[in-house]
Amino acid sequence: MYTGLLHTHSGLAYLVLAALIIVIFWALFGSLTGREFTERDRKLALVAFILSHVQLLVGLILYFVSPLGLQLLTGGGAMSDPVARLTALEHPVINIVAIVLITIGYSRGKKLTESRAKFRSIYMLYAIGLILLLSRLPWMNWMA
Numbered sequence: 411m412y413t414g415l416l417h418t419h420s421g422l423a424y425l426v427l428a429a430l431i432i433v434i435f436w437a438l439f440g441s442l443t444g445r446e447f448t449e450r451d452r453k454l455a456l457v458a459f460i461l462s463h464v465q466l467l468v469g470l471i472l473y474f475v476s477p478l479g480l481q482l483l484t485g486g487g488a489m490s491d492p493v494a495r496l497t498a499l500e501h502p503v504i505n506i507v508a509i510v511l512i513t514i515g516y517s518r519g520k521k522l523t524e525s526r527a528k529f530r531s532i533y534m535l536y537a538i539g540l541i542l543l544l545s546r547l548p549w550m551n552w553m554a
């Protein structure tokens with residue numbers, strides 16, 4: 411179960427990051443050109459939203475199964491070791507905050523009425539979310 415979850419989490423990460431980058435540039439371009447926000451724009455933003463939520467769910471399960479998650483946090487010593495602290499605390503907490511921001515960006519974008527404001531809500535909050543995600547990925551484990 412652990413290996414399957416880790417592979418899913420690792421593979422989904424590519425899709426989440428790629429979808430976020432595409433949506434950010436798409437929305438930024440939409441805003442700069444001043445065009446109308448359409449249903450297609452909302453659906454594209456929704457794809458990145460859904461992928462990040464699936465990743466959140468897989469990550470949460472992984473946290474309880476992985477030796478680098480809760481087990482490490484409760485095992486003692488994780489706080490003083492930067493590598494252990496990353497997967498046991500910083501990566502999960504910061505990534506949850508990032509996904510909350512992405513959720514706000516999408517929901518606000520849906521509710522706002524003006525097209526430029528819709529695009530702005532999406533590209534701004536998705537971009538802050540993406541920066542947070544990138545800042546706390548366990549790159550060493552992922553690229554190993």
Ligand code: HEM
Pocket residue numbers: 416419420423426427462465466469470472473476477478479480497498501502503505506509543547548551552
């Ligand atoms: C969009 C959000 C997230 C992304 C892009 C992401 C990405 C990643 C990546 C690339 C890895 C390294 C995988 C590997 O070694 O092959 C990883 C590991 C991990 N992630 Fe996430 N993650 C996200 C959210 C979360 C959340 C919300 C949690 C927990 C609540 C979580 C828990 C973990 C744990 C415990 C590991 C270490 C697994 C292990 O090596 O045993 N992740 N994550």
